[in-house]
Amino acid sequence: MSLMAESVRQGPETESESSDNRLIARTLAGETEAFSVLVKRWERPIYSLALRMLGKDEDARDACQEAFIAAFRNLSKFRGDAKFSSWMYRIALNACHTRLRNAGIVKYSLDETDENGRQKDVVDKSAVSLSEQMQLDERTQFVRRALQALPPEMRQVIVMKEYEEMTFVEIAEILHLPISTVKSRLYTGLQHLRLRLEHLRDAM
Amino acid sequence: MREKDCGKKELLLSYLYDEANQHERADFAAHLTACSSCDRELQAFQGVRQELSTWQIPFVPHIEVITPRSATDALREFFSLLPGWFKVTSGLAVAAAAALVVFAISGTQIKFGQEGFTAQVGVKEIAQTQIVKEPTTSTLVTPSLAANTISRAEAEKMIQVAVAQAQAQTQAQAHTQFATLEAKLNSAHQARLTSATMRLQQQHQKNLNAVLAEGRRGTLTEWLFASAETGTENQEQKGNENNN
Numbered sequence: 001m002s003l004m005a006e007s008v009r010q011g012p013e014t015e016s017e018s019s020d021n022r023l024i025a026r027t028l029a030g031e032t033e034a035f036s037v038l039v040k041r042w043e044r045p046i047y048s049l050a051l052r053m054l055g056k057d058e059d060a061r062d063a064c065q066e067a068f069i070a071a072f073r074n075l076s077k078f079r080g081d082a083k084f085s086s087w088m089y090r091i092a093l094n095a096c097h098t099r100l101r102n103a104g105i106v107k108y109s110l111d112e113t114d115e116n117g118r119q120k121d122v123v124d125k126s127a128v129s130l131s132e133q134m135q136l137d138e139r140t141q142f143v144r145r146a147l148q149a150l151p152p153e154m155r156q157v158i159v160m161k162e163y164e165e166m167t168f169v170e171i172a173e174i175l176h177l178p179i180s181t182v183k184s185r186l187y188t189g190l191q192h193l194r195l196r197l198e199h200l201r202d203a204m
Numbered sequence: 205m206r207e208k209d210c211g212k213k214e215l216l217l218s219y220l221y222d223e224a225n226q227h228e229r230a231d232f233a234a235h236l237t238a239c240s241s242c243d244r245e246l247q248a249f250q251g252v253r254q255e256l257s258t259w260q261i262p263f264v265p266h267i268e269v270i271t272p273r274s275a276t277d278a279l280r281e282f283f284s285l286l287p288g289w290f291k292v293t294s295g296l297a298v299a300a301a302a303a304l305v306v307f308a309i310s311g312t313q314i315k316f317g318q319e320g321f322t323a324q325v326g327v328k329e330i331a332q333t334q335i336v337k338e339p340t341t342s343t344l345v346t347p348s349l350a351a352n353t354i355s356r357a358e359a360e361k362m363i364q365v366a367v368a369q370a371q372a373q374t375q376a377q378a379h380t381q382f383a384t385l386e387a388k389l390n391s392a393h394q395a396r397l398t399s400a401t402m403r404l405q406q407q408h409q410k411n412l413n414a415v416l417a418e419g420r421r422g423t424l425t426e427w428l429f430a431s432a433e434t435g436t437e438n439q440e441q442k443g444n445e446n447n448n
Contacts, residue, residue: 043264047267147259168218
């Protein structure tokens with residue numbers, strides 16, 4: 001039987017969680033400035049998640065805005081059954097998936113080459129500013145392209161595990177998935193990344 | 205080329221991300237020595253992880269989230285931006301609006317017509333001010349000045365109304381004083397009647413005691429009649445006693 005992690009809490013409430021809950025209570029009491037503190041606390045992980053999911057800074061910023069506004073509007077629905085961070089990550093992922101679906105921001109494909117046998121450029125290079133390109137070295141570009149080539153369902157698991165350093169239980173809780181499904185997606189995603197990175201390296 | 209699946213995928217991932225417990229770690233480490241497929245997969249994934257770690261985000265833009273304000277906050281901010289004269293004016297306007305609401309609730313009617321300004325409470329007209337309708341010979345009189353002028357006839361009428369009101373008030377006060385005096389008189393009269401009755405009863409008892417003391421004998425009927433006669437008319441009883 002697969003373990004669903006929806007109702008799993010990681011031990012007693014931590015100081016950070018308690019602080020989050022106090023800020024939520026103050027926000028719900030009408031002190032909207034308290035929500036700004038919550039945003040400041042979580043903007044870095046949420047933005048990082050959005051950037052790695054969407055690949056472009058502008059889209060990541062917009063997704064963050066949408067996610068935090070959605071969180072504010074639905075804050076009264078947050079029951080505290082799960083951590084605020086889990087709830088916030090879920091909202092941010094939904095915002096990312098909505099943007100990916102509606103705008104078709106990043107096209108992904110597991111097929112490494114096009115019909116002519118040439119390497120597909122799955123990332124819109126024009127979307128990356130010159131300053132950003134200067135900051136990113138060659139290897140980072142490989143990783144960026146390889147990640148964007150993955151289906152979002154696999155990509156999000158890899159991003160949450162590799163960059164947000166979540167446990168399997170936390171990922172399962174946020175995505176409302178069994179841990180076995182999370183591990184399966186991660187395993188397949190890592191295999192695709194391995195092949196993709198090898199191809200990119202060979203193509204250079 | 206895909207590696208042979210030995211059913212240790214989940215354990216491999218737990219091992220790779222250091223989430224396996226001590227027993228699982230020992231078990232998988234032993235498995236790795238015997239399974240080259242898993243060993244190669246593990247090393248490949250470790251390489252992928254190393255590649256992924258190269259993408260670090262050097263800076264994070266500050267996310268500006270403009271939270272919607274409550275209606276109260278919005279109103280407070282709106283009024284704080286208004287100039288002082290506007291606040292005073294709007295305050296007066298609010299007071300006037302409140303007065304109109306009170307008038308409406310109390311049945312007061314306020315009319316602006318050609319005959320001037322009219323105010324009514326319920327069905328009774330209490331005040332009426334008319335703008336002078338007489339044509340003015342001076343062209344320098346402004347409409348605002350004309351609107352503030354009251355005709356002589358109207359002034360006399362207003363005085364008459366005021367006098368009538370004063371008279372009515374005086375009459376009402378007189379009625380009240382008369383009613384109070386009447387109540388006092390009635391009270392005093394009642395007290396006198398009660399006192400007289402008491403005296404009569406005492407006298408009656410005294411007479412009875414006197415008769416009994418004299419030892420007069422007679423029938424019960426005679427005694428009762430004698431008592432009734434004594435109780436009915438004090439003077440007559442006194443006379444009878446004197447005769448006896």
